[in-house]
Amino acid sequence: xxxxxxxxxxxxxxxxxxxxxxxxxxxxxxxxxxxxxxxxxxxxxxxxxxxxxxxxxxxxxxxxxxxxxxxxxxxxxxxxxxxxxxxxxxxxxxxxxxxxxxxxxxxxxxxxxxxxxxxxxxxxxxxxxxxxxxxxxxxxxxxxxxxxxxxxxxxxxxxxxxxxxxxxxxxxxxxxxxxxxxxxxxxxxxxxxxxxxxxxxxxxxxxxxxxxxxxxxxxxxxxxxxxxxxxxxxxxxxxxxxxxxxxxxxxxxxxxxxxxxxxxxxxxxxxxxxxxxxxxxxxxxxxxxxxxxxxxxxxxxxxxxxxxxxxxxxxxxxxxxxxxxxxxxxxxxxxxxxxxxxxxxxxxxxxxxxxxxxxxxxxxxxxxxxxxxxxxxxxxxxxxxxxxxxxxxxxxxxxxxxxxxxxxxxxxxxxxxxxxxxxxxxxxxxxxxxxxxxxxxxxxxxxxxxxxxxxxxxxxxxxxxxxxxxxxxxxxxxxxxxxxxxxxxxxxxxxxxxxxxxxxxxxxxxxxxxxxxxxxxxxxxxxxxxxxxxxxxxxxxxxxxxxxxxxxxxxxxxxxxxxxxxxxxxxxxxxxxxxxxxxxxxxxxxxxxxxxxxxxxxxxxxxxxxxxxxxxxxxxxxxxxxxxxxxxxxxxxxxxxxxxxxxxxxxxxxxxxxxxxxxxxxxxxxxxxxxxxxxxxxxxxxxxxxxxxxxxxxxxxxxxxxxxxxxxxxxxxxxxxxxxxxxxxxxxxxxx
Numbered sequence: 228x229x230x231x232x233x234x235x236x237x238x239x240x241x242x243x244x245x246x247x248x249x250x251x252x253x254x255x256x257x258x259x260x261x262x263x264x265x266x267x268x269x270x271x272x273x274x275x276x277x278x279x280x281x282x283x284x285x286x287x288x289x290x291x292x293x294x295x296x297x298x299x300x301x302x303x304x305x306x307x308x309x310x311x312x313x314x315x316x317x318x319x320x321x322x323x324x325x326x327x328x329x330x331x332x333x334x335x336x337x338x339x340x341x342x343x344x345x346x347x348x349x350x351x352x353x354x355x356x357x358x359x360x361x362x363x364x365x366x367x368x369x370x371x372x373x374x375x376x377x378x379x380x381x382x383x384x385x386x387x388x389x390x391x392x393x394x395x396x397x398x399x400x401x402x403x404x405x406x407x408x409x410x411x412x413x414x415x416x417x418x419x420x421x422x423x424x425x426x427x428x429x430x431x432x433x434x435x436x437x438x439x440x441x442x443x444x445x446x447x448x449x450x451x452x453x454x455x456x457x458x459x460x461x462x463x464x465x466x467x468x469x470x471x472x473x474x475x476x477x478x479x480x481x482x483x484x485x486x487x488x489x490x491x492x493x494x495x496x497x498x499x500x501x502x503x504x505x506x507x508x509x510x511x512x513x514x515x516x517x518x519x520x521x522x523x524x525x526x527x528x529x530x531x532x533x534x535x536x537x538x539x540x541x542x543x544x545x546x547x548x549x550x551x552x553x554x555x556x557x558x559x560x561x562x563x564x565x566x567x568x569x570x571x572x573x574x575x576x577x578x579x580x581x582x583x584x585x586x587x588x589x590x591x592x593x594x595x596x597x598x599x600x601x602x603x604x605x606x607x608x609x610x611x612x613x614x615x616x617x618x619x620x621x622x623x624x625x626x627x628x629x630x631x632x633x634x635x636x637x638x639x640x641x642x643x644x645x646x647x648x649x650x651x652x653x654x655x656x657x658x659x660x661x662x663x664x665x666x667x668x669x670x671x672x673x674x675x676x677x678x679x680x681x682x683x684x685x686x687x688x689x690x691x692x693x694x695x696x697x698x699x700x701x702x703x704x705x706x707x708x709x710x711x712x713x714x715x716x717x718x719x720x721x722x723x724x725x726x727x728x729x730x731x732x733x734x735x736x737x738x739x740x741x742x743x744x745x746x747x748x749x750x751x752x753x754x755x756x757x758x759x760x761x762x763x764x765x766x767x768x769x770x771x772x773x774x775x776x777x778x779x780x781x782x783x784x785x786x787x788x789x790x791x792x793x794x795x796x797x798x799x800x801x802x803x804x805x806x807x808x809x810x811x812x813x814x815x816x817x818x819x820x821x822x823x824x825x826x827x828x829x830x831x832x833x834x835x836x837x838x839x840x841x842x843x844x845x846x847x848x849x850x851x852x853x854x855x856x857x858x859x860x861x862x863x864x865x866x867x868x869x870x871x872x873x874x875x876x877x878x879x880x881x882x883x884x885x886x887x888x889x890x891x892x893x894x895x896x897x898x899x900x901x902x903x904x905x906x907x908x909x910x911x912x913x914x915x916x917x918x919x920x921x922x923x924x925x926x927x928x929x930x931x932x933x934x935x936x937x938x939x940x941x942x943x944x945x946x947x948x949x950x951x952x953x954x955x956x957x958x959x960x961x962x963x
Contacts, residue, residue: 256285256318258292260325261311267332268305268372268403281313281325295327304374304403306331337373337401339417342366344397349424353463357381357393362423365397374402388465390502393423428501431467433458435496435508436483441746442517446563448486449514450749451475452797455482456496468499473512484797489516519647520561520568522597524607528555532585534618546620548613551580555595555609565599572596574604574648574718585623587613592842604718605646608842634725635836637735639843641719641809644770644855645747648719649740649847652809656711656723657734727836736830737809737845745801748851753791755854757942757957760788766853770810770846773827774853777802785940789888789961791851796887802850812844882947888959895931895947902926903950907933909958910944917943924949935960 261279266272281292295311308331314324345363355361365377382394397419404415436456441449458467469481473494476485483494492512499505530550534543552570561568569576576598589612596606615623641652715721727733756775758764760783766772775783777790779802793799809829833840883896895907902925909918917938922931943958 256283258283258313258315258323258325260313261327263328263330265330265332270331272309272331275309275311275329278329279327283315285318301331305372306403337370337375339399341368342399342417344419345421347422349426351426351428353427355425357423365399365419372403376400376402386502388463389427389461389500391425393425395421395423397421424502426502427461427463428504429462430506431458431461431498431500433498436510438511438513440513440515442744443489443514444747444749444751446516446518448488450746451484451487451512452746453482453484457481458498461500469496471496483510483512487512487514489514516563516565516601517603518563519603519605519645520559520565520597520599522595522605522607522646523558524555524595524609525557527610527612529612529614530583531614531616532618532620532623534620543618543620545585546615546618546623547582547584549580549582552595559597561599565601565603567600569598570595571598574720583613585615585620586625588615588623588625589613603647635727635729636725636839637723637727637833637843638841639721639845641715641721641737641845641847643847644852648715650715650717650719652715652740652847653738654713654721655736656726657736658731727833729837730835732835733833734830735833735843739807739809739829740847745849748794750795751854752851753795756788756791760784761942770848771853773808774848774850777850779805785942785959788942788959792888792959794851806850808848810846810848812846882954884958888961889935890961891936892932892934893958895933897924897929897931897949899924899926899929899949899951901950905931906948907931908946909935911941
């Protein structure tokens, strides 16, 4: 069969034949790439030839494939991969290529052990610089294949303006180890908290409050109203923390006011500044049990002299009688049980007896002094009548008063409402007729007269005549040359010895004291004032009306009661100016209350003095101090015992009413130990119920609000009944 070959067929045969022939006659051509490799990030990648080069193989052997094209796929941490691509033309003019991949591993050489964290820092001052350049920041030793960075956040804790703490949280990360997603949360991250302390450690400058001495109001306790310890704020603008350790203070802060027992209580006041630094000072609080006993004398006593016959002629020549001071006593007692009591004729408690003779015949005033075991003293007066009747003593009569150059004395006593003498009171004695003196001056005027005449010789003679005229001039000017002054002694006694001339008139003045003891004003004064305003009681002494007129308007009403409540609750510190008075006791014993409230002179006059003036008494009073007997006599024994039983029966009930006095409404704050029903009732002065509130409350601190806007201004009585007990008290409503 004849084979017919076309051109296409021949070409196919040739292509099929050639490889067969080549493989049989020579080696196969091939491009050979180096193997892929994986290296660490710290490998030397600057010369990649160390990881091999591509070759090609032909019939003549192996040959270099030339220089590859290098492409880097690395991140900022130096990890990723690198490709090396060789391209070469094969014998048939075809481009052949191969690629080597060099994988560069991730970082991980940095493990945080070389981080040096900033130390704790203490900075002085109010607002110091807290920048990390000042307080420090983390440092480390660099490692290969790492990219480190830090940040911080502050949490500021203010203890006081003088004491702050900053907790600065530092975070260091290795960017090359932080996972892009997934992985461990703290991989490549390290944290540390630095403490920065800011403190103003400058100690405060202050003066501790002075020691305090008060009198007991009920023989056991005294009310202390102290000024708080005040310290100027620090340079940082903060106030200091002030505390006290007194077990008797109402509060444990800078005020040590409270009710203290008789004796001396040492109170330590602690001032904290900076971050817990302290300074202390000591205050001695002394409560004196110096309440004077109550002196009660017989009103009058008549005593006859016993005759003495010196020459045995049957006629009594003189007489005498000895009296003991206790013979003048009736029912004197000690309000504080400071027995035994001693009775004397003078402030000297040892002068317990006195001998009276003919020079004492007649009526006169004598004093019986009562001194308790603590040395507290008071006195009362007795009209003593020394008689010469049965003895018929010859020429038995008083001797003329002893005078010095025709001068007489003025003697007396200055005391307070408790019968205790006031030391250091100034008294002044004036002679009204000699408060002015006449100054006499003389003016001399000279008059010169000229004249002339012709003598016998025919000469002219000239002469001058000088005449002097003397004019007397009298000027009346004030003077204090005849003013005398003295101070009272420890017992309140004073004396102007032999300074008053016979038949002259004098004025004795006891100026009002600069200050009296506000510590004596307590709840007993409030109770008495309330009872008087309600008409339940009346004042026993006219001077009490003056002491109770706290508003100083000549009236005793709820305005005065409101001021008393404000003082006792600490809202006001005093009753303003002119709150201390001196009164002449003798001149006001029988004065009407309207008279003493309108005029209360602190002087007394002696007209045409003819003898010593003795027994002068001045009484010093303080506004608000109206109850001289306090708990001793203003209440009956039954009242005292009932009050005691009431307090003991309901001692668990703690409550506060604020404000008192009120205008529209008030709040009753209760501290209940157990929950239950609370019953609050308000009564007017006639006993009529004007408010009645019943609520159920839980244990603990509770508040009951009472709206009393419709009630008229007056004094009200309230009762509170809770599961803890029962309490009764007073409320005052003011004018709006």
